[in-house]
Amino acid sequence: MSAFDSFPLGSPAFVSHILDRAAHLRSDDEKLFALENHRDARAYVVYRDSLVVKQEAEGVRALLSIDEALKFGANPGTIFLGLRDGAAVFGMGISAAAVENLLTRNDVAVTELRGMAMQGAVPPNQLSAIAMAKSLVSWHQRHGFCATCGTRTAMSQGGWKRDCPNCKAEHFPRTDPVVIMLVTHGDKCLLGRQKQFPAGMWSCLAGFVEVAETIEDAVRREIFEESGIRCTDVSYYMTQPWPYPSSLMIGCSARALNEDIVVDRTELEDARWFSRPDALLMLKREHPDGLAGPHPFAIAHHLLGRWLQTASD
Numbered sequence: 001m002s003a004f005d006s007f008p009l010g011s012p013a014f015v016s017h018i019l020d021r022a023a024h025l026r027s028d029d030e031k032l033f034a035l036e037n038h039r040d041a042r043a044y045v046v047y048r049d050s051l052v053v054k055q056e057a058e059g060v061r062a063l064l065s066i067d068e069a070l071k072f073g074a075n076p077g078t079i080f081l082g083l084r085d086g087a088a089v090f091g092m093g094i095s096a097a098a099v100e101n102l103l104t105r106n107d108v109a110v111t112e113l114r115g116m117a118m119q120g121a122v123p124p125n126q127l128s129a130i131a132m133a134k135s136l137v138s139w140h141q142r143h144g145f146c147a148t149c150g151t152r153t154a155m156s157q158g159g160w161k162r163d164c165p166n167c168k169a170e171h172f173p174r175t176d177p178v179v180i181m182l183v184t185h186g187d188k189c190l191l192g193r194q195k196q197f198p199a200g201m202w203s204c205l206a207g208f209v210e211v212a213e214t215i216e217d218a219v220r221r222e223i224f225e226e227s228g229i230r231c232t233d234v235s236y237y238m239t240q241p242w243p244y245p246s247s248l249m250i251g252c253s254a255r256a257l258n259e260d261i262v263v264d265r266t267e268l269e270d271a272r273w274f275s276r277p278d279a280l281l282m283l284k285r286e287h288p289d290g291l292a293g294p295h296p297f298a299i300a301h302h303l304l305g306r307w308l309q310t311a312s313d
């Protein structure tokens with residue numbers, strides 16, 4: 001039995017799901033209208049990187065009734081996220097002025113999503129639906145005009161498309177692929193620090209996949225650009241939706257061909273090799289030097305944890 005077998009891994013945030021997307025309903029305006037007006041309909045109200053939640057004795061409630069959402073000042077345009085036990089769940093945006101009014105109330109909070117997810121303030125199985133709401137609300141706010149001819153576009157397909165009435169172009173929400181990878185060399189793994197990380201925190205390297213690039217090439221390119229390490233044997237592990245604003249983190253591992261790190265200081269504050277025992281203490285937040293690994297909320301934690309679980313000691 002390995003010393004790392006007892007390390008619990010779980011799942012990263014935004015992965016488990018409570019909704020049936022019921023995509024076939026997006027083009028059925030009549031049905032969507034009926035679902036939205038049903039008393040069981042619910043909504044997540046998103047403001048920038050935050051969520052409007054109801055404060056109740058048992059804790060925060062993220063799913064609001066449509067009436068509550070509208071009374072709080074949410075914008076009336078709803079985005080159909082899917083069905084939960086037959087009832088519809090929608091995403092709604094809200095203006096800065098309406099949020100300003102809510103801040104005076106004791107029974108409502110406008111809380112940053114990442115913090116809530118890290119603290120477990122909302123049930124983990126709701127985070128994926130909240131991520132959908134956040135990414136889609138943000139996409140509509142940033143894509144009000146046709147990229148082809150500049151005309152104001154209109155929401156359609158329950159919020160999964162915008163149409164241009166002038167040139168007839170159709171616009172769909174985009175997802176940006178990001179590779180995030182754990183590079184290992186024998187019994188060591190490569191971790192980096194970005195300037196904005198909390199003191200002592202290290203994580204896996206990551207970067208956007210470029211146009212016409214394979215995932216494998218993106219892993220090799222990003223690792224070389226940021227750390228000067230050449231690597232091979234790229235393999236895929238798992239993905240994590242990342243709603244900031246709308247990425248898909250593609251978790252991979254790779255094997256380094258050299259150990260001499262040359263850090264690109266414009267991308268990273270530092271990069272370093274860590275031993276397995278150090279990495280385990282960092283993930284458990286028990287490292288004697290105060291070093292820490294990525295939070296269980298993030299896929300990087302799971303890439304590192306899986307490597308530790310497969311230790312050959």
Ligand SMILES: [Zn+2]
Nearest residue numbers: 146149164167
């Ligand atoms: Zn147009």
